[in-house]
Amino acid sequence: xxxxxxxxxxxxxxxxxxxxxxxxxxxxxxxxxxxxxxxxxxxxxxxxxxxxxxxxxxxxxxxxxxxxxxxxxxxxxxxxxxxxxxxxxxxxxxxxxxxxxxxxxxxxxxxxxxx
Ligand SMILES: [Fe+2]
Numbered sequence: 001x002x003x004x005x006x007x008x009x010x011x012x013x014x015x016x017x018x019x020x021x022x023x024x025x026x027x028x029x030x031x032x033x034x035x036x037x038x039x040x041x042x043x044x045x046x047x048x049x050x051x052x053x054x055x056x057x058x059x060x061x062x063x064x065x066x067x068x069x070x071x072x073x074x075x076x077x078x079x080x081x082x083x084x085x086x087x088x089x090x091x092x093x094x095x096x097x098x099x100x101x102x103x104x105x106x107x108x109x110x111x112x113x114x115x
Contacts, residue, residue: 010100012110016048024048026106028062028099030113038090039115043099045083057105059083065098066091091115 013023029047033040045051045059052058058078062085064071074085083101091097095115102108 010108010110021049025051026109028101028111030099038088040088042086045101053078060102060104063100
């Protein structure tokens with residue numbers, strides 16, 4: 001396992017409001033919802049601006065990190081699946097979660113939220 005920080009080589013847009021469509025279509029969107037004593041984390045790509053979901057251009061996987069620790073990942077195929085996943089997690093309030101999404105052509109993109 002690499003000692004590189006989780007966001008090494010990952011593209012993360014600091015100000016999505018002023019970003020262009022290219023950045024918006026790749027940056028994951030995160031929704032946090034309490035579900036009893038657990039938390040549902042939903043991650044979507046193409047939420048801000050639609051992204052292609054074709055055999056030659058699509059999101060191959062979406063992963064969830066708690067801080068630097070990988071805790072969940074979904075592998076996706078194009079066309080048949082939508083690039084939206086949901087994980088039910090048990091995390092302490094205040095935990096920073098990071099969503100990573102890998103476009104086969106444009107690399108890994110990230111977003112953060114706080115539980
Ligand atoms: Fe892309």
